[in-house]
Amino acid sequence: MNKIIFVADVFAEHHLGGGELNNQELIRQLILKGYNVESKLSASITLPYLEENRKNHFIIANFLGLSVEAIDFLRANCSYLIYEHDHKYLTTRDPSVFDNYLAPDQEVINRDFYSCAKGVFCQSKIHQEVAQKNLKLENIYSVSGNLWDDKTLDLLEKLSHKEKKDRYSIWDSANPIKNTSLAVGYCARKNLPYDLVGHLSYDQFLEKISDNKNLLFLPQTLETLCRVAVECRMTGMTVMTNKKLGAASEDWFSLKGIELISLMREKKNTICKQVEEILL
Structure with a gap:
């Protein structure tokens, strides 16, 4: 071979x-x-x-x-x-x-x-x-x-069951194409409660970002998929985004929680x- x-x-x-x-x-x-x-x-x-x-x-x-x-x-x-x-x-x-x-x-x-x-x-x-x-x-x-490996999918399944706060999670990324500042500005203008999440280990990041019911992600460039957005959907979160999120072009993006985790398995x-x- x-x-x-x-x-x-x-x-x-x-x-x-x-x-x-x-x-x-x-x-x-x-x-x-x-x-x-x-x-x-x-x-x-x-x-x-x-x-x-x-x-x-x-x-x-x-x-x-x-x-x-x-x-x-x-x-x-x-x-x-x-x-x-x-x-x-x-x-x-x-x-x-x-x-x-x-x-x-x-x-x-x-x-x-x-x-x-x-x-x-x-x-x-x-x-x-x-x-x-x-x-x-x-x-x-x-x-x-x-x-995703089974360990991460198992963690996402666990996080899909936890109670979430009625707030917005924003990915705190130093990469300008992730447009953290635009998301923060949007929440400020709309008076939406939010938490910046970043600078953590991978597992800690997933645990922290899934504390809230919503992810706000407004990428500057066309994302080919965006794992973070899919991970948030797998934990049961709502994703508020723009037209530059590749994952949103997929029919399966309407799924969340266990259904989406099973599909990714x-x-x-x-x-x-x-x-x-x-x-x-």
Whole structure:
């Protein structure tokens, strides 16, 4: 059986972000299915390494660290799938700055890299639609969700049962695209009670943000999904947002609590099956 090489700029042990947590669980699920999976930092990929592994399969997540030469080699010689997290087909990494999410041709990048992939996996329905609109390719699919480990899903299930206060939780993020200041300003103008939640361990963050009945999240850029919003729905919260939330484009976003948790448990099988069908 050929090896699967999972390429990313960083992994969860380096940065505990949503994309990294999703990638970590995908790797774990593939290993549980019996595949030999190697994690490889994009910046460490060399041409000799690619030549040595040209018969193996690659899953390419974030790839800012890949050299032009490595991308060209992969495109010409390797079997690979792109697990798209954040609009790396655009110079801006944000389609929402363009009318109808359609960028001018000169703003579209990496099209050849995307076109030669066996598949491009997007996080949500709107993510897929926007990627197809800009790349004009047919090999683009939606995995329609994310992956969580059982420990986190068990915690979210526990949090879905706790009594919540009639207040708004706001994600206190230093990342300007999460637009914390806009959400705070909205609550101030509307005289809505709120709590800023951030700078905690992952489990503590989930426990604290789910103290309230509502999440207010007004992202500045088009979110491909947004794990935090889905996690809040899994704890039974209402999510107040704008039109830039990828998760809100999914029919399942109307679910919450145990129903949504059960669906995300099923994603462990359905997303791995998509990888197997397209890549292997």
